[in-house]
């Protein structure tokens with residue numbers, strides 16, 4: 660069942676947290692549906708594991724033929740691997756960074772994406788969905804090179820993609836976090852390795868502080884809700900060293916580890932997590 664992040668007479672934001680098999684191999688992921696005036700957009704639709712239930716959930720709000728857009732923050736498999744099925748089952752257009760525009764069609768059969776991919780320039784923009792604009796906010800290198808977040812001025816929700824994620828179960832992802840003190844350990848390892856650099860985090864925080872935000876909602880884990888937690892999140896990011904800040908020559912040595920095909924290897928990058 661989706662949870663309602665926001666609803667008024669003609670606008671709703673729904674979050675699906677548990678479409679991925681619990682305890683399975685795939686990481687927990689959230690998908691989002693924005694409904695406005697009888698149409699809508701799916702944000703970060705996910706992989707094939709999430710397709711059926713998300714499609715069914717959407718159909719309760721408007722017919723699939725009315726879906727306007729699939730918005731992809733970036734081109735990872737947990738974001739857009741289900742592209743072929745969405746292209747087959749709806750008439751929606753894919754909205755994705757211009758730098759992924761010609762890579763995303765690899766997720767679909769030949770011809771399925773013909774004239775149906777809108778490439779967004781690095782500066783982002785505003786896109787009309789129903790009767791309101793959705794903002795496509797630059798969030799490059801957090802983590803993907805061409806990366807957008809989605810700001811909904813009606814609900815004042817900022818959908819942050821892979822920024823602000825926490826490693827949780829689907830059930831935990833439904834519980835909003837209002838104080839980050841105990842939540843930071845669930846975010847830290849991911850951000851240190853997946854985010855590219857502290858410089859980028861600081862540039863993003865400077866931009867994001869200008870927005871009126873009720874809730875930060877990541878693509879994995881729990882929403883961060885309220886002025887206190889959002890302030891804590893900004894402060895934490897500004898001071899966080901991550902990605903290339905933590906990599907030095909020790910991370911680029913010729914490998915010696917023998918990978919066991921039965922057990923898998925447990926490689927550790929010594930430059931990270933110290």
Ligand SMILES: [Fe+2]
Nearest residue numbers: 733735802821
């Ligand atoms: Fe990603």
Ligand SMILES: [Fe+2]
Nearest residue numbers: 737821878879
């Ligand atoms: Fe992700």
